[in-house]
Amino acid sequence: MHATHKIALWVVTFAVAALFAMDAVAGTSFMAIGPEGIAMATVAAALPEAISAELKKISDQVKAQAELAEKEIKAHAKLSEETRANVDKLLTEQGALQARLQSAEQLVAKLEQGGGRYSGPKSMGEQVIENEDFLAWAQRPSGKFGVEVKAVVTSDGASAGDLIVPDRVTGIKAPGLQRLTIRDLLSSVSTASNSVEFVRETGFTNNAGPVAENPSGLKPESNLVFEADSAPVATIAHWIHASRQVLSDVPALRGYIDGRLRYGLKLKEEAQLLKGSGVGLNIDGLYTQATAYANPGVVVQAETRIDRLRLALLQVELAEAWADGIVISPIDWAAIELTKTDDNAYLFANPRGQNLPGLWGRNVVPTQAMDAGEFLTGAFGGGIAAEIHDREDVQVYVATQDDRDFVKNMVKILMEERLALTVYRPEAFVKGDFSGINPIASS
Numbered sequence: 001m002h003a004t005h006k007i008a009l010w011v012v013t014f015a016v017a018a019l020f021a022m023d024a025v026a027g028t029s030f031m032a033i034g035p036e037g038i039a040m041a042t043v044a045a046a047l048p049e050a051i052s053a054e055l056k057k058i059s060d061q062v063k064a065q066a067e068l069a070e071k072e073i074k075a076h077a078k079l080s081e082e083t084r085a086n087v088d089k090l091l092t093e094q095g096a097l098q099a100r101l102q103s104a105e106q107l108v109a110k111l112e113q114g115g116g117r118y119s120g121p122k123s124m125g126e127q128v129i130e131n132e133d134f135l136a137w138a139q140r141p142s143g144k145f146g147v148e149v150k151a152v153v154t155s156d157g158a159s160a161g162d163l164i165v166p167d168r169v170t171g172i173k174a175p176g177l178q179r180l181t182i183r184d185l186l187s188s189v190s191t192a193s194n195s196v197e198f199v200r201e202t203g204f205t206n207n208a209g210p211v212a213e214n215p216s217g218l219k220p221e222s223n224l225v226f227e228a229d230s231a232p233v234a235t236i237a238h239w240i241h242a243s244r245q246v247l248s249d250v251p252a253l254r255g256y257i258d259g260r261l262r263y264g265l266k267l268k269e270e271a272q273l274l275k276g277s278g279v280g281l282n283i284d285g286l287y288t289q290a291t292a293y294a295n296p297g298v299v300v301q302a303e304t305r306i307d308r309l310r311l312a313l314l315q316v317e318l319a320e321a322w323a324d325g326i327v328i329s330p331i332d333w334a335a336i337e338l339t340k341t342d343d344n345a346y347l348f349a350n351p352r353g354q355n356l357p358g359l360w361g362r363n364v365v366p367t368q369a370m371d372a373g374e375f376l377t378g379a380f381g382g383g384i385a386a387e388i389h390d391r392e393d394v395q396v397y398v399a400t401q402d403d404r405d406f407v408k409n410m411v412k413i414l415m416e417e418r419l420a421l422t423v424y425r426p427e428a429f430v431k432g433d434f435s436g437i438n439p440i441a442s443s
Contacts, residue, residue: 174256180266181365182273182286185325187383188390196389196420197230229422233391234276234283236268237416244400244409261415262394273388273421274327274369274376286386287376289423291319293432305336305434310360312377312430321379321428326359328375330366332434333357378429385428391418 128134203225211219240257247254278284293312300307309326316323336359337349349355357364362377370376379385397414404410423429 174260177263178267178270178368180270181367182270182327182369183266183388185327185365185380186273186386186388187381188388189383191233191389191391191420193233194391195230195232196422197228198422198424199226200229200424201225202227231284231389231420231422233389233418233420234272234281235416235418236265236272237414238264238268239412239414242411242413244411247411247413257413258396258415261396261413265394265415265417269417269419270367270369274367276421283419283421284423285421286378286423286429287370287374287431289426290376290378290429290431291315291427293430303437304339305332305437306339306359308432308434308437309375309377312375312432313360313362315430316377316379316428319425319427321385321425323362323377323379323428323430325363325365325380326375326377327365327367327370329370329372330368331372332375333364333366373435374431374433376429376431379425385425386421386423389420389422391420393417 201224203223205223207220207222209220238261240261242257247257272283272285274285275287276283276285278288293308293315295311296314296318298311298314300311309328313323313326337346339347339349341347357366394415394417397416399412399414400410402410402412
């Protein structure tokens with residue numbers, strides 16, 4: 001190899017070694033170590049081209065030595081020792097230069113990325129001050145200067161979209177829940193049986209009257225009529241499938257499932273207590289057993305919803321009971337609250353006040369368990385006219401006995417309750433609707 005080649009290779013090798021040594025000691029980018037670092041970075045940027053040039057020269061020499069070897073083999077059937085030594089030496093130098101070229105290219109790439117750290121996209125300001133036209137304009141600023149800059153970072157998938165992680169709100173947002181009210185209106189007692197029997201008085205003939213001290217005949221005789229009745233204990237239940245892992249790993253989900261199952265149970269209970277048909281396994285509800293509304297004989301002009309409800313209260317009172325509640329739909333209660341006088345003043349509601357629902361001194365219970373246009377008044381409290389008998393409060397059962405569930409790590413969650421409703425005095429409840437009411441007078 002020529003002396004100039006050796007000197008060039010020595011310079012290149014020294015530069016590469018120096019750069020790697022500085023990078024290993026400083027642990028930072030070359031651009032951050034001052035003017036010397038900048039100069040060295042400039043040298044490093046030129047390394048690949050210098051090494052490639054030396055590799056080309058050695059490749060040409062290897063090719064020449066190969067042609068010489070071919071001639072020697074044809075002439076003497078073997079290589080001379082000098083030719084063999086030259087070829088081996090050139091191949092060794094060629095391999096070493098290739099390795100150094102690869103290291104130099106990696107080093108340059110590292111410098112371009114800010115010394116091994118992600119350099120990131122250039123800001124708009126950096127794009128402006130590094131623009132060649134701007135640099136030329138800055139030397140002699142005059143007039144206006146414009147430069148097109150590219151967006152720095154956006155949420156687009158081609159930019160930083162994959163780095164943007166959405167926030168996650170913890171928990172599960174449940175839908176709206178219907179307010180449950182019917183059970184709260186009634187008294188509750190416990191039972192240990194599967195049915196509740198009771199005796200109801202259905203007739204009373206009262207012949208009591210004044211008599212002489214020593215009457216000649218019999219004293220007046222009165223009469224009572226009874227009937228036996230019973231209410232079966234009904235079971236309300238439902239279940240869902242869930243994985244064992246979910247219930248174990250996510251306590252919040254387990255609690256959510258428990259809460260939703262309980263709500264579903266109580267929602268069905270609400271409907272059964274109010275309007276259960278009494279057919280088959282259904283509870284015989286309050287509305288189902290209540291006495292139908294009939295005007296006791298009071299003449300009302302331009303009857304409104306409020307008038308109708310007052311007459312229903314009167315009907316309960318005439319049945320020797322005292323109605324303590326009115327159950328209606330939220331739609332009908334809103335219509336009542338919006339009732340106005342002839343000069344468009346609200347009849348009794350104050351839109352700016354906090355008025356509890358009430359009419360004629362009784363509590364009004366708006367609930368979606370009652371259909372719009374219908375109502376129920378009655379003696380709910382005290383256990384005199386009706387009563388709930390709880391056989392079993394809400395129970396939760398988890399089972400994996402099913403062989404398919406067992407091998408699939410699935411569980412069945414069952415929730416149920418048992419209760420009965422006894423209506424001792426159906427006449428103490430009056431049901432009806434608002435049909436036939438003047439819509440103008442009621443709104």
